[in-house]
Amino acid sequence: MSFINYSSREINCKLVYYGPGLGGKTTNLQFIYARTSPEAKGKMISLATETERTLFFDFLPLSLGEIRGFKTRFHLYTVPGQVFYDASRKLILKGVDGVVFVADSQNERMEANIESLENLRLNLTEQGYNLDKLPYIIQYNKRDLPNAAPLDELRQLLNPAHATEFEACATTGVGVFETLKAIAKSVLTELRRGGGGGG
Amino acid sequence: MSGPDVMFPEEQKLIASVCQRLHRDSNAKAVLLIGRDGQPIAEAGEVGEIDVTSLSSLTAGNVAATGGISKILREKDFTSQFHEGEKTHVHITLVAGRAILVVLFDERSSLGLVRLRVRKATEEMARIFEQVTRKAASQTGPSILNEITDADIDKLFND
Numbered sequence: 001m002s003f004i005n006y007s008s009r010e011i012n013c014k015l016v017y018y019g020p021g022l023g024g025k026t027t028n029l030q031f032i033y034a035r036t037s038p039e040a041k042g043k044m045i046s047l048a049t050e051t052e053r054t055l056f057f058d059f060l061p062l063s064l065g066e067i068r069g070f071k072t073r074f075h076l077y078t079v080p081g082q083v084f085y086d087a088s089r090k091l092i093l094k095g096v097d098g099v100v101f102v103a104d105s106q107n108e109r110m111e112a113n114i115e116s117l118e119n120l121r122l123n124l125t126e127q128g129y130n131l132d133k134l135p136y137i138i139q140y141n142k143r144d145l146p147n148a149a150p151l152d153e154l155r156q157l158l159n160p161a162h163a164t165e166f167e168a169c170a171t172t173g174v175g176v177f178e179t180l181k182a183i184a185k186s187v188l189t190e191l192r193r194g195g196g197g198g199g
Numbered sequence: 200m201s202g203p204d205v206m207f208p209e210e211q212k213l214i215a216s217v218c219q220r221l222h223r224d225s226n227a228k229a230v231l232l233i234g235r236d237g238q239p240i241a242e243a244g245e246v247g248e249i250d251v252t253s254l255s256s257l258t259a260g261n262v263a264a265t266g267g268i269s270k271i272l273r274e275k276d277f278t279s280q281f282h283e284g285e286k287t288h289v290h291i292t293l294v295a296g297r298a299i300l301v302v303l304f305d306e307r308s309s310l311g312l313v314r315l316r317v318r319k320a321t322e323e324m325a326r327i328f329e330q331v332t333r334k335a336a337s338q339t340g341p342s343i344l345n346e347i348t349d350a351d352i353d354k355l356f357n358d
Contacts, residue, residue: 002203003238004343007211011343012238042252047260056264059256067351070343075237075256091263095236181356188355191203192347 001095002191010071013187014095015180018120019102020112021053021081024141027170028102029060029076032180035173036062054080057092064184074184081116090123098135098187099124100179102170103158105140105148113158135186136163139179144169203344204234204297210331211241217323218243221300225316226308228287231301232294232324233258240298254301258291262299279317281310292317295325 003012017025026046033044042061049055058078063071079089093099101120103113121131138159142148151167159165164182168175206214214232222230222243229244231251237259239251261280269277276296282289290302290313300321302313 001236003205003234003236004203005206005211005238005240006343007206007208012234012236014236043250045253045257056260059253059260061252061256065355067355068343068346072355073238087267088264091260091267094263185352185356188347188352189349192344192352194344 002097002187004070008071009069010073011067011188011191012073012075013097013184013191014075014077015098015100015183015187016092016096017076017078017100017102018089018093018116019081019141020104020109020116021083023081023102023104023109023113023116024168024170025078025081025102026054026058028100028139028141028168028176028179029058029078031170031173031176032062032076033060035177040064053082054078055085056080056088067188072184072188074187076180083115083119086119086123089119090126093123093127093129096124096127096129096134097191098183099131099137100183101136101138101158102168103138103140103154105142105154106145107147107149110149110153110157113154117158132161135183135190137179137183137186138163138165139168139175140165141168141170141175143167143174144172204236205335206240206331207334210327210334213327213330214324215241215243217320217327221302221316221320225302225304225313227302227304227313228307229303231255231258231303233299233301235259235262235297235299244303249303258299258301262291262293279314290314290317292321294321295328297328298324300324 019025040063045059047056060076062074077092079092124131140154166175166179218230218241229246232241233255237256239255265277278293280291288304292300294300
């Protein structure tokens with residue numbers, strides 16, 4: 001849930017990057033961290049296993065500038081993608097203001113994408129949110145790989161509601177900031193509108 | 200969604216003074232108050248060298264994970280936690296289900312004293328949060344959210 005502090009004049013929002021394991025959620029945050037000026041970012045935290053798989057979450061605090069004298073601060077989180085960390089994913093979705101679904105474009109990961117998206121919808125519902133009403137962006141990652149599925153197929157399977165979508169290659173940064181800007185803008189617009197996805 | 204969590208200047212001052220008193224009365228190194236989603240709200244004491252943003256996020260994650268464990272055990276929330284370090288100890292308490300109070304202390308204090316002082320401080324903070332809730336519900340003046348225009352949002356994302 002966003003937090004507005006009229007005393008320190010800050011608007012705080014929580015963004016969650018969701019998606020199947022090894023899809024590039026952490027890589028998105030790492031690229032953002034690497035390309036953001038030191039004064040606009042805090043320390044990036046990764047709670048990962050010894051093999052660098054996300055265990056609980058990654059966290060990156062970002063300042064995006066001021067609106068009407070209020071600093072806008074976005075807290076970016078990733079969830080662990082592996083199926084058996086579902087309890088952790090539910091916790092991280094608590095208080096979410098916007099979701100980025102990072103899909104893995106590779107043909108052989110299509111089932112994992114669908115399963116993760118269904119899991120997202122279910123976990124949001126459990127928290128009282130509705131994915132169709134929440135600020136939500138879908139990112140088709142790994143577009144550079146030779147075994148990437150055609151965009152039309154990905155759209156048909158993963159984005160029937162026509163949410164805003166971006167093609168990306170998180171390792172080189174293609175589409176990473178476009179995705180971030182789109183979700184941040186959508187969250188602020190929704191906040192101003194006074195609505196939300198439930199909760 | 201019931202709307203964003205808010206904090207107003209008057210209540211922020213009250214909260215800050217409770218933190219300062221708790222810091223003094225418990226002989227703590229530092230006191231931090233954190234929103235339930237990990238946003239820092241107030242602090243007192245020796246926080247200069249601490250990465251408050253990271254600490255806040257990790258503490259909120261920790262509290263959320265502990266809450267998850269309590270659900271599995273069919274236990275009501277574990278309202279407080281204690282982490283014992285070699286030099287610094289951490290006492291974590293939920294405040295009115297809305298915030299997390301963190302007390303960092305060392306050999307100058309004791310767990311008993313911290314617990315005692317925290318109990319009183321959380322009661323005071325809970326009352327202040329009730330005041331914030333009432334004020335937010337009856338807010339008739341201009342809210343920052345009403346003032347924001349599409350152009351403001353666009354401006355934020357202009358390269």
